[in-house]
Amino acid sequence: MKVGELLGRQEVKSKMSEGKRSLEDTMASSSDDDDEANSRLSSLSASTGDDMTSIGDEDSEDMEHFERSLRQKHAKACKAMANGVYDIALQEFEAILSELLARFGEKHERVGAALHNVAIANLRAGSLDDAMDAIEEAIKIRSRALGRSHPKVADSLVELGIILLSMEEHTDSLKVFDRALRLRRAEHADLVAQEDIDENSLKIAKVLNNMGCVNYERQFLDEAKQSFEEAVSLQKKVFRNMFNLSVGYDTSSPGILTMASTMCNLGYVAIEQGDFSSAVKTLLTSLKIQKAVLGQSNKLVQSTLDNLGYASAMQNNYEQALTYYNEIWITQKESNETNEEKIHTLRKLVTGCARIEDYNRCFSYLENLEDLQAEIDPDSRDAHLTRKLMGEVNYQLLKLPSLSDKTNRAVGFALCIGETEEDVDLDEWVILKPENTSKMSGHRVTHA
Structure with missing residues (x-):
């Protein structure tokens, strides 16, 4: 269902549509409500003074039933999101929005939170225009309800x-x-408690990471590096008590995976x-966290692991590269991954x-x-290139004093190939750079 229909309007224009308000207009009316998942119900349903009065006039039993219904819908939506069933998640979130x-x-600010x-559900589902419509309405409603500089405004701006x-x-x-970064930093200046300062620092790091992602995608690498380094520096500072390789990480700490x-x-x-x-140095640190x-x-x-293998191979450290690729293969060979994915790893x-020139292992992988x-x-x-290389590798094995049992399968290749195939030709066997896409940092859905 379109956001405009849910709001009872004739039309909510998309940013990408002709005649849509400018980005500056959207940001000028920005405000969002992205409460933490464990926020108390009382804070979740907080409102302006007039709203509090109207809520107080409601029959308590009716209100309790209303809130229970919303929590059930929210739980169902979150479960669907976790399982990638976005149509169900969207259906539940829209039902919550309609009830609010x-x-x-x-x-009301809770309507902004629901939007x-x-x-987020539309974004995960790839419905970008619908996601744009919803987040812009969320920004507008929340900025009016909470104020343009409210911290939750930055939450929605990040999603935008x-x-x-x-x-x-x-x-x-x-x-x-x-804009989101300026709001985060303004909030930081007013904080006193260390817990609040740390939480805000992680939010600043998220925005910096996302700015780095933008520059990475458009290949402004120096700018991307600067943003990522600043983000990691903030994250390490927050996790300074657990950032000790000799002890390990507190893997239950919120944000540790975002740092990775x-x-x-x-x-x-x-x-x-x-x-x-x-x-290699940076990715190894990330790998330790990710594995844990x-x-x-x-x-x-x-x-x-794939990126570590590539970076090691580019330093001609093939022994180390093989350890990373073998870790991938051990996981893949008994998995349900496609043959194409397994073939990519085996080629490496x-x-x-x-x-x-470890031809015994090479032949086994071949x-x-x-x-x-x-x-x-x-x-x-x-397949032809593989059989050709099997013959060439087998020839090298036949030159050794003892013939491995593994070569029996390919004796025929050596007999057919002849003297012209004495050398191992690796022109067609190149380890390609992984196709990396930078990892953005958003916010979790929270109870509206």
Whole structure:
């Protein structure tokens, strides 16, 4: 359902549509409500003085039933979000929005919070125009209810910036993030309690990370590096008591995984700039956190291992690269991942082993590779290249004093290939740079 329909309006114009209000207009009326997941119900339903009076006039039993219904819908929506069932999540968030509209009207801050959640669900589902509509309405409602400089305004501005980045509207995205950053820093100056200061520092780091993502995507690498480094510096300062490799990390700490993602982004910049030594150092720190929080088989862990393998290979440290790629393979070979994904990893293992002339291991990986390629298309060019390399590697093994049992399978290759295939030709066996996409930092949905 469109946001305009939910608000009972004829139309809520999208930013990308002709005649839509300017980005500056949206930011000028900015205000959001993105409460923490464990916020108390009393604070969640807080409102202006007039709203408090109207709520107080409601029958307490009716209000209790109303709040219970919203909590149930919210729990169902969050479960659907976690499982990637975004249509169900959106259905529940929109139902919450409708109920809040009916009870409180369009100007209430809780309506802004509900719209914020609708925007996040649409963003996750890839419905960017609908996400834009919802977040802009959330910003407008919350800014009027809470004030333009309210900290929760920055929460919604961050989501708006992410949506704009997803639309590849880089200039507008940076403007929004810059506005959010100024609000975060203004809030920081007024804080006294260390817990509040740390929480705000992590929020500032999120905005800086997102600004780095914008510049990374448009290949402004120096600017991206500066933002990521500043973000990591803030995050390390907050986690200073747990940032000790000899002891390990408190993996239950909120934000620790976000720090790992920011470090990955910094590592990606180093790879793009050819600073492979720095990339390895940064990515290794991130990997320790990711493994502790997510486990070995998580996709983020596998991606970081892939980047570590590439950065090591680019330093001609193929032995180390092989350890990272082998970690990926150990997880993949018994998994439900596609043959194509497994083939990508095996090609890297084959290349690394061939580069260091470890032909026994190389041939073993080639056998696995040939089997997988045969399941897809045994007559493909890649399958032909694999069989050709098997023959060349087998020739090298036959020159050794003892013949490994593993070479029996390929004796025929050596007999057919002849003297012209004495050398191992690796021109077609290159370890390619991973296709990295920077990791943005948004906010969780919260009870409206």
